[in-house]
Amino acid sequence: MNLSETMNDGVMVVHVKSPRVDAASAHEFRAAIADVAARGHTRLIVDLSAVQFIDSTGLGALVSALKLLGRDGRIVVVGARESVATLFRVTRMDKVFRMHLSNTEAIAALAEGAR
């Protein structure tokens, strides 16, 4: 799975570079986020702007990764295009992974939750 990382105002942003997060890549996707978690990050922004397609297996991997972040773990999503957001909405997982338009908005939301 092709991921890249940037720090933005002290928050780790994971950019998913692969256009598809599906049953063929879900395992790798989970492992890549697990690797970030293992380095002590508990609050992540996952940037899905390069993702053209995600299925329930990919979404399940994101849930699984969230569990690895521990008690204080949180993941918010930025950059989801309409077709990607549909999956989160239909499954109600948009209640778990809040969707934001920008990193600024996402960072504010994570800070809010941290209080």
Add this chain to the structure above:
Amino acid sequence: MNLSETMNDGVMVVHVKSPRVDAASAHEFRAAIADVAARGHTRLIVDLSAVQFIDSTGLGALVSALKLLGRDGRIVVVGARESVATLFRVTRMDKVFRMHLSNTEAIAALAEGAR
């Protein structure tokens, strides 16, 4: 075949609205241009900016339509995207149907040829 017509500086511009000009639609395409020819137009700009795909059957229909325009007939093309231009180039039909970026350029070229 979905065509629309506009006059631009006295030149008839035929806008091809269908995204595909292929074996399923070539006949209709030829008939639609024949209809324009029947109204006495001999020099046409064919705007292909809405066309996503054209095959050799569609190109053949354009050649056939050109023949209907008679001795002074000319057709120039505007708005061809890269994948459409490829077909004209590979078949050398870009020597028959000159490709232009804008109507202004196409009108100038037709006036040039009319001298």
Add this chain to the structure above:
Amino acid sequence: MNGRGANVRLLLRIGSEFACVGPLGAAVRAASAQLGLESEAAAEVELSVVEAVNNSIEHAYRLSGDGVVEVLLEALAPGVRIEVRDRGHAMSCGVLERAGPLEFDAAHVPSLPEGGMGLFIVKQLMDEVHYETSGSLNVLTMVRLGSRAGRSR
């Protein structure tokens, strides 16, 4: 409009491997758009087909990798009708009908589901879904009539 006639059909076939589902899904989305579906509707058809095909690979063929999954795409006016066919273990009676929204507490992470969403997604996104087994052939049929605007959802 070219390609939207009632007899326009495309059959797609892959081996039961997840690596083949990406190209299949992309092909189904593009063909659905070509048959007249709007872009978002075509994306929802892709997602539904991928969920159904993943189920055939995982549940019908139990990840054995030596099965065949077929997708038949047929033009409606307007919309598409899709069959996902396999010859593996059939889905038990009533499973499709019972598939409902996942019940979970979004604030309680350890209890969040990681699966069990596929059939519900398909039911939410498609206008009609049914499943039939005859002999060794299992067929999940889905109908998507058009864009959201034209639907009663």
Add this chain to the structure above:
Amino acid sequence: MNGRGANVRLLLRIGSEFACVGPLGAAVRAASAQLGLESEAAAEVELSVVEAVNNSIEHAYRLSGDGVVEVLLEALAPGVRIEVRDRGHAMSCGVLERAGPLEFDAAHVPSLPEGGMGLFIVKQLMDEVHYETSGSLNVLTMVRLGSRAGRSR
């Protein structure tokens, strides 16, 4: 990269009708892009497949409409291998080899060709093209290795 393995294959099948070629072509283009071809290369694969399938419909099945045309798309690393298969009248020996650029005088409109371009287009756009008949099955095989930049043209 997901989906680019050596065993990734997709089979597409239509009846021998021109109305089915649009969805088939769009599907082939999208699947080729999904398999890693750049956008322009995928468009050239679509054009080549459409030309080959049109030939099967027109020449192999002589427009009868009751034949079947199959397209097999297989991932190479990098590129795609494609077979276009029909069970109609076979192409005569040497026709593919002889297909060359059209000779015409661009200034002499009445003599311009309106057809006879398909095979030449395929040969120009693909890296390899060959044709084989075994029994009643005719197979046109094409290979496209990748984008223009990586090719010796």
